[in-house]
Amino acid sequence: MTDPVKTPPRRRYHAPQRAEQAAATRRAVLEAARELFTANGYTATTVGQVADRAGVAVDTVYATVGRKPVLLREVFETALSGQDVAVPADERDYVREVRAAPTAGEKIAVYARALARIAPRTAPVQAAIRDAAAHDRVCGALDSELADRRAANMRLFAAELRATGELRPDLSDDDVADIVWGMASAEYYLLLVRRRGWTPHRYGEHLRDAWTRVLLADPTPGSAG
Structure with missing residues (x-):
């Protein structure tokens, strides 16, 4: 009686390595898309150009992220x-810091610092979305969705400030939200940083100072943290 033929064990695929490669490809695609959208505009950018910039095939762009x-x-x-x-907003570090801050001034300071970090990344993309919204229905819908989400x-930020009891009594939550919404916009950032040459840090300090003075009933020096 002959011994049974033993099947060699299958080599296990290294799943973590595969996941890392997929993540790296996704990052490359998104970085390429960001560069092209903000430099050339959404309409003028093709998926083929994104693929070329990222060094991948067009099908890889579709598989890793999706269509344009x-x-x-x-x-x-x-x-x-x-x-x-x-x-999600609730899971962002700065949102948790805002909620944990005990005073309105500290909440304002946390949010202003966060915008100074985030706006250099988001403002050019928001500008590209807004430019494309006039000619592209999908971009128009995305622009409206993002504006409503920000509002x-x-x-919610206004309610956080109101809960401290430190806001001006003549301002409603909607007033506070509109003031913050306007000054935290991509347009405001780009005007000051790109047009007037401000640094992101100066922009953030300006928001902190302005919101403290405009929104708080007692904007005492140093109350913003």
Whole structure:
């Protein structure tokens, strides 16, 4: 009786390595898309150009991220999160810091510093979305969605400030949200930083100082932390 033929064990595929490679490819695609969208505009950029810039095939762009409208959304979401994937607002570090800060001045300071870090990434992408919105229905819908989302988040921020009892009594939460919404916009950042040559740090300090003076009932020096 002959011995049974033994099948050699299958070599296990290194799943972590595969995941790392996929993440690196995704980062390359999104970085290429961001560079092209912000430099040339959404309409003028093709998926083929994104693939060439990222050094991958067009099919890889579709497989790792998606079609062009999905690319644009993911470019914005990852610029906002500063990570490879979108992060819900409640899970962002600065949102948690705002909620934990005990005074309105400290909440304002936390948020202003966060915008100074985030706006250099997000403002150029938002400008590209807004430019494309006039000619592209999908971009128009995305622009409206992001504007509404920001407005809703500003109302939550206003409620956080209101809860401290330190806001001016003549300002409603909607007033506070609108003031913050306007000054935290991509347009305001780009005017000051790109047009007037401010640094992002100066922009953040300006927001902190202005919001402290305009929104608080007692904007005492140093109250913003």
